[in-house]
Amino acid sequence: xxxxxxxxxxxxxxxxxxxxxxxxNAGKKAGHDISVETQGTIGTExxxxxxxxxxxxxxxxxxxxxxxxxxxxxxxRIIQVPTEIAVKSPxxxxxxxxxxxxxxxSLK
Numbered sequence: 001x002x003x004x005x006x007x008x009x010x011x012x013x014x015x016x017x018x019x020x021x022x023x024x025n026a027g028k029k030a031g032h033d034i035s036v037e038t039q040g041t042i043g044t045e046x047x048x049x050x051x052x053x054x055x056x057x058x059x060x061x062x063x064x065x066x067x068x069x070x071x072x073x074x075x076x077r078i079i080q081v082p083t084e085i086a087v088k089s090p091x092x093x094x095x096x097x098x099x100x101x102x103x104x105x106s107l108k
Contacts, residue, residue: 001101003027003094004048005036005060006067009083012040019062019086020046026090036060039067048072057101060093062086077104 005023009015020036027034035052038045050072053059059073061080079097086093 001032001057001098002052002055003032003034003058003060003097004052004056005034006039006048006063007036007083007086008039008063008065008067010064012042012065015064015083015087016040019083022090023060023062023086023093026094030091030094032094039063044068058097060086060097062093077101 005020007016007019007023009019016038017040020038023036024034035048036046037048053072053076056076059076059078061067061070061078062083062085063080064083077100079093079100081093
């Protein structure tokens with residue numbers, strides 16, 4: 001499955017990058033193609049491309065603040081959670097993403 005995400009915390013330092021790392025590690029371990037953009041105090045890093053977004057099965061937004069560029073995900077399935085969920089339970093979050101994608105697929 002292809003997953004894209006955005007991580008952003010209130011301070012834009014620690015939780016942003018921890019959430020990114022936890023999601024990417026859990027995603028790769030589960031065999032998913034995952035890319036997570038960070039939005040923090042030093043701006044946007046690992047910015048997602050339009051192609052990555054277009055090819056994604058689902059978008060995970062792990063944010064405690066309003067993210068920039070949310071309109072890029074218009075029409076995509078989105079799961080939005082606080083960064084704390086991505087940090088503490090990245091595997092469960094990815095399992096939920098798979099469930100959401102599979103539910104949508106079975107409705108077709």
